[in-house]
Amino acid sequence: MLHTKIVDSKKEKILTSNAEKFIKDSKFGASIYFLGTVRNINDNKTVTGITYDSHDEMVIKSFEEIYNEADQKLDIKDKAVFIEHAKGYLKLGEISIIIAVACKHRDQAYVLSRYIIEEIKKRSPIWKKEHYENEESEWLKGNPIANEKV
Amino acid sequence: MKIKLELFGASRDFSNKDHLELNVKDQSSIDDLRNEIIKYIDKNFQGNENFIKVVKSSAFCSENNEIISDNYKITKDQKIGIIPPIGGG
Numbered sequence: 476m477l478h479t480k481i482v483d484s485k486k487e488k489i490l491t492s493n494a495e496k497f498i499k500d501s502k503f504g505a506s507i508y509f510l511g512t513v514r515n516i517n518d519n520k521t522v523t524g525i526t527y528d529s530h531d532e533m534v535i536k537s538f539e540e541i542y543n544e545a546d547q548k549l550d551i552k553d554k555a556v557f558i559e560h561a562k563g564y565l566k567l568g569e570i571s572i573i574i575a576v577a578c579k580h581r582d583q584a585y586v587l588s589r590y591i592i593e594e595i596k597k598r599s600p601i602w603k604k605e606h607y608e609n610e611e612s613e614w615l616k617g618n619p620i621a622n623e624k625v
Numbered sequence: 626m627k628i629k630l631e632l633f634g635a636s637r638d639f640s641n642k643d644h645l646e647l648n649v650k651d652q653s654s655i656d657d658l659r660n661e662i663i664k665y666i667d668k669n670f671q672g673n674e675n676f677i678k679v680v681k682s683s684a685f686c687s688e689n690n691e692i693i694s695d696n697y698k699i700t701k702d703q704k705i706g707i708i709p710p711i712g713g714g
Contacts, residue, residue, distance in 0.1 A: 619682055619710050
């Protein structure tokens with residue numbers, strides 16, 4: 476069971492309550508909520524906010540691929556996964572990503588949650604532009620996209 | 626061939642619009658397209674080194690949202706997305 480969405484910060488916010496509703500089921504004994512939030516310092520610079528950009532279709536596709544791979548690579552068949560990533564400007568402390576997972580057992584939930592965030596970092600076309608206190612801003616360098624089909 | 630190059634991430638600084646319109650020869654490769662973008666940067670941004678670095682380190686994606694290899698041949702007018710190095714989360 477999978478939910479994915481790019482959340483436009485101009486229109487709405489990522490809410491943990493939505494994730495809770497989606498993954499809650501008495502057949503699961505372990506739930507983990509991973510939240511990425513906007514931090515105030517990066518590389519010794521004072522950050523005031525981040526603008527996120529994304530290739531929406533490719534991001535959603537990458538979330539689906541990562542979810543499907545978890546079946547084969549991690550052998551976790553029975554699971555609920557809720558992934559949302561923000562797009563647009565976020566202030567300090569606001570949620571940029573939520574990955575909520577529910578599995579039968581805690582070891583599966585920890586492995587699955589970590590797997591999803593690490594794969595998103597490698598494969599999902601999302602970019603960050605940091606804004607600093609001196610009103611400057613900068614796109615973060617990032618890493619070349621990993622794609623097995625290349 | 627007319628290419629509508631959709632801009633993402635750091636490449637958005639290449640234009641006030643969300644895309645560039647470029648012309649390449651029939652059977653051009655992605656490497657040829659890269660060179661065409663660099664020519665555009667030379668002309669419009671005096672060869673801005675940071676912009677050129679972005680182009681050289683970027684991947685490209687097709688209208689079907691697949692990453693396309695450097696050997697891909699452009700044989701029709703199409704939309705292509707430039708995918709600079711990523712870093713979400």
